[in-house]
Amino acid sequence: MDFLTLPNRTSGKRAHGLTSIIDLGTPIGELFNYLSDYSHLIDLAKIGVGSAYVTPNIKKKVELYQEFDVKPYCGGTLFEKCYHQNKLAEYKAYLHQLGIEWIEISNGTLDIPLMERIEIISNLIDEFHVIAEVGSKDANHIMPASKWKEEIKRLLAAGCEYVITEGRDSGTSGIYENDGHVKSELIAELCNKIDSSKIIFEAPTAKQQMYFIKEIGPNVNLGNVKLHDVLVLEAQRCGLRSETFYLEDLECELL
Known part of the structure; x- marks a missing residue:
């Protein structure tokens, strides 16, 4: 029964309003149970850090995600480990063997020049859906807003379907201060100059998720979401939590 007035929420095969989870070793049996109930709330699944390379039965895990219409990627x-060891050709073959259709290009650990990343992307877009990540995992690395904007715009222009803003699975670097607070001025600047529907904001904590929902709206793209938080996140998006209680009223004010 639908009897409440809630914020308009994208559904089905979403182009925006994405929830991208991070899988840091969820066992297949547990994953099946989660996906059986909540797969309609999940769009992308990042098999986190480099864990895919050492995950038992990785092909079965990839196939399980795909069975539930969730797009897995590593x-x-x-990617950076393969780049560092000059194994990108082998990495492409590995992804094709697993049946993975999405690939992330990042420079969170290595300092890969922007033009080199763009060249790599140009060689991948005919074979994969490409997501690029901007920002460093080093919490002490400060990048001005102008560089964030330049990189995001140029990566999208190069053919990336989305750009991820680095936040780590801890929410303590990139778009966040060391203590987890959002760099709100940076986010405001990015959203003022770039279509936010093409950005996936890494937001691993409920507090960070609620910030983006309130600032950008219920259909903001959020990444690094823990699997066990998926249902509560959807409740937040629908104004069913105290901190997002008045979302539908804000939407009406904007119309």
């Missing part, structure tokens, strides 16, 4: 750290 964390950018695995």
Whole structure:
């Protein structure tokens, strides 16, 4: 029964309003149970850090996600490891063998020049859906807003379907201060200059998720979401939590 007035929420095969989970070793049996109930709330699944390379039965896990219409991809750290060891050709073959259709290009650990990343992307877009990540995992690395904007715009122009803003699975670097607070001025600047529907904001904590929902709206793209938080996140998006209680009223004010 639908009897409440809630914020308008994208559904089905969403182009925005995405929830991207991070899988840091969820056993297949447990994953099946979660997906059986909540797969309609999940769009993408990052097999976090480089864990895909050492995950038992990784092909079965990939196939399980795909069975539930969730798009799996490997964390950018695995790409960077392959880049560092000059194994990108082998990495492409590995992804094709697993049936993975999405690839993340990042420079969170290595300092890969922007133009080199763009060249790599140009060689991948005919074979994969490409997501690029901007920002460093080093909490002490400060990047001005102008560079964030330049990189995001140029990566999208190069053919990336989305750009992820680095936040780590801890929410303590990139778009966050060391203590987890959002760099709100940076986010405001990015959203003022770039279509936020093409950005996936890494937001691993409920507090960070609620910030983006309140600032950008219920259909903001959020990444690094823990699997066990998926249902509560959807409740937050629908104004069913105290901190997002008045979302539908804000939407009406904007119309």
